[in-house]
Structure formats: structure tokens, C-alpha cells
Amino acid sequence: MTKAVKNRILYQLNFFKSIGYEYHNNVEFGNNEINNSNLPNNLTELKTIVENCYLCDLCKSRKNVLFGQGNxxxxxxxILDEPSASEDELGQFFVGKSGEILKNMIQNVLMLDIDDVYITNIVKCKSNDSFNATHANNCRVYLDKQIEIVNPMLIVTFGEKVYKYLTNDNALFEQLRGNILPYKYYNVLPTFSPNILLRNPSLKKEAYYDMLKIKSILEIH
Structure with missing residues (x-):
């Protein structure tokens, strides 16, 4: 809506008010808080809630909600940071160049099918800006509930900002990456994001070793 259109609307509203029209008082909807206790313990029901979420401005620009996918x-x-343009366009994970890298890691190193794992983002909708803490905070309760429902043996975070946002651990990522670290009741392994691997192919070898460590953990259990 342009400024000129807004001004015309305000003019009309003020005119109607001046000739006796009355308007309802503003309705208070509260602070739109959602907490873990009032969310369903079922991924299908939770997905429906997230797909109809309007807590932030991303609902206006998103094409699809990337809730989660898999077992x-x-x-x-x-856990990744947020949907890529390709994921937002198609409403699917594992698409685009970064998605292909991740799919290859799962299929060719972990020797798993993509449906054997569960994947999600911190932010469920595509943003036109860089990773935004406000958007992440609005989605945080959904992410926490997903983790609780899936109850994984191991959480793999892709990229420094994902690990640090999830755990609030500000230690050097270079020292953390590839290690098994505690988070609440879970074990977390931080590794490189697929986007970083696209920009820095030399890091693929280290990412490969991270995947081998994940594979060995899965085989033990």
C-alpha cells in the first residue's frame, strides 16, 4: 500500500467520523505468545499450526513454510538456519545446490535414505535478509517442540550460527566443530553449513570426517 493510498483511506475515515460514524475500540489480542505446553505432541498437528503461523512479517512474503521432513x-x-529460495519455491527440503550437497552426505557417507533422518530449520519461512534473531525467536518454540517429539539420539547443527543460537554457546566454532557436545538431554555435533561448503570446497574433507563420526555413532547404537 502506497503512502498516497494510506492518506486517502485516513481522510475517508476521518470524514466518516466527523459526520457521526463510530468505530469499535481496538481489540487486544494479547502478546501472541505460544509456549511449549500448549503445543500438540504430534508432528502432524504441530505442522498445521506452523503452516498457519502469522507471528512475524515473513508470513507476508513466504511461498511455503518449511516445517520439517523425514522420520x-x-x-x-x-537443523539448518532457514529455507533457501529453492526450498521456499518448491516447499521441499534437499533441493537446490546446498540441498544436493546435504542429500549426498546422507546417502553416500551416512549410507542412509533422506527419509531415515529428520530435518528442520530454525526459521521456518524464507527471509530476504540474513538470519534474523527476531524471526528465529518467533520460531524457537516450534523448534524446541520438534526436538522434544522426535527425541533424537544426536542433533547435527549445520553452521556456526545454528549451533550458537540453539545452545547459546559462544566458544570458538573452530574448536567446537566435529565434537560431540551436550545440550539439555541430547548430544549435538556442529558441522559446516552446506552453503559454506559451496563457497569453500576445501572444507568438504573436514565435513566428510564429521559425517564419518556421525556414521560411527549410529552404527554403535
Whole structure:
């Protein structure tokens, strides 16, 4: 809506008010808070809630909500930052160049099908800006509930900002990456994001070793 249109609407509203029209008082909807206790313990029901979420401005620009995908009883849960343009366009994970890298890691190193794992994002809708803490905070309760429902043996976080946002651990990522670290009742392994691997192919070798460590953990359990 342009400024000129807004001004015309305000003019009309003020005119109607001046000739005796009355308007309802503003309705208070509260602070739109959602907490873990009032969310369903079922991924299907939770997905429906998230797909109809309007807590932030991303609802205006998104094409699809990227809630999560995969096995709800998976031993391993992958967390990325936010949907890519390709994922937003198609409403699917594992698409685009970064999605292909991740799919290859799962299929060719972990020797799993993509439906054997569970994958989600911190932010469920595509943003036109860089990763935004406000958007992440609005989605946080959904992410926490997903983790609780899936109850994975291992959480793999892709990228420094994902690990640090999830755990609030500000230690150097270079020292954390590839290690098994505690988070609440879970074990977390931080590794490189697929986007970083696209920009820095030299890091693929280290990411490969991270995947081998994940594979060995899965085989033990």
C-alpha cells in the first residue's frame, strides 16, 4: 500500500467520523505468545499450526513454510538456519545446490535414505535478509517442540550460527566443530553449513570426517 493510498483511506475515515460514524475500540489480542505446553505432541498437528503461523512479517512474503521432513522417530535430527529460495519455491527440503550437497552426505557417507533422518530449520519461512534473531525467536518454540517429539539420539547443527543460537554457546566454532557436545538431554555435533561448503570446497574433507563420526555413532547404537 502506497503512502498516497494510506492518506486517502485516513481522510475517508476521518470524514466518516466527523459526520457521526463510530468505530469499535481496538481489540487486544494479547502478546501472541505460544509456549511449549500448549503445543500438540504430534508432528502432524504441530505442522498445521506452523503452516498457519502469522507471528512475524515473513508470513507476508513466504511461498511455503518449511516445517520439517523425514522420520519422526529418527535417531538423528538435522537443523539448518532457514529455507533457501529453492526450498521456499518448491516447499521441499534437499533441493537446490546446498540441498544436493546435504542429500549426498546422507546417502553416500551416512549410507542412509533422506527419509531415515529428520530435518528442520530454525526459521521456518524464507527471509530476504540474513538470519534474523527476531524471526528465529518467533520460531524457537516450534523448534524446541520438534526436538522434544522426535527425541533424537544426536542433533547435527549445520553452521556456526545454528549451533550458537540453539545452545547459546559462544566458544570458538573452530574448536567446537566435529565434537560431540551436550545440550539439555541430547548430544549435538556442529558441522559446516552446506552453503559454506559451496563457497569453500576445501572444507568438504573436514565435513566428510564429521559425517564419518556421525556414521560411527549410529552404527554403535
Amino acid at each position: 519422526s522417530d529418527a535417531k538423528i535430527l538435522f
